[in-house]
Amino acid sequence: QVQLVESGGGLVQAGGSLRLSCAASGGIFRNYAMAWFRQAPGKEREFVAAITRGGYGRNFATFVKGRFNISRDNAKNTVSLQMSSLKPEDTAVYYCAADPQYGLENAGEYDYWGQGTQVTVSS
Helix, strand or coil: CCEEEEECCEEEECCCCEEEEEEEECCCHHHCEEEEEEECCCCCCEEEEEECCCCCCEEECHHHCCCEEEEEECCCCEEEEEECCCCHHHCEEEEEEEECCCCCCCHHHCCEECCCEEEEEEC
């Protein structure tokens, strides 16, 4: 059983940057691919980015390519999402998720979730 706790959300102006972190416990972190999703009010949870278990492979949603980066530290059991050039439409609750399988972009396929952290981008 993996427990995930996100941090780093907040209020930022458009064009600014923010770094989210997710701390994992209760499992062997390197056995899990990790991902970030987000959910805006009234919308479905959507895929943002994912990283392989070893950290050598990444994929991103089209709408964040070139602006966001995902990384992980298997020694510290953490995964991060570095967000830059933020837009008001990036406003959402951001969640990290874990699953043994990499490449999943459907929220329903992930086994473990954090509680989420709010990101608000003002115009």
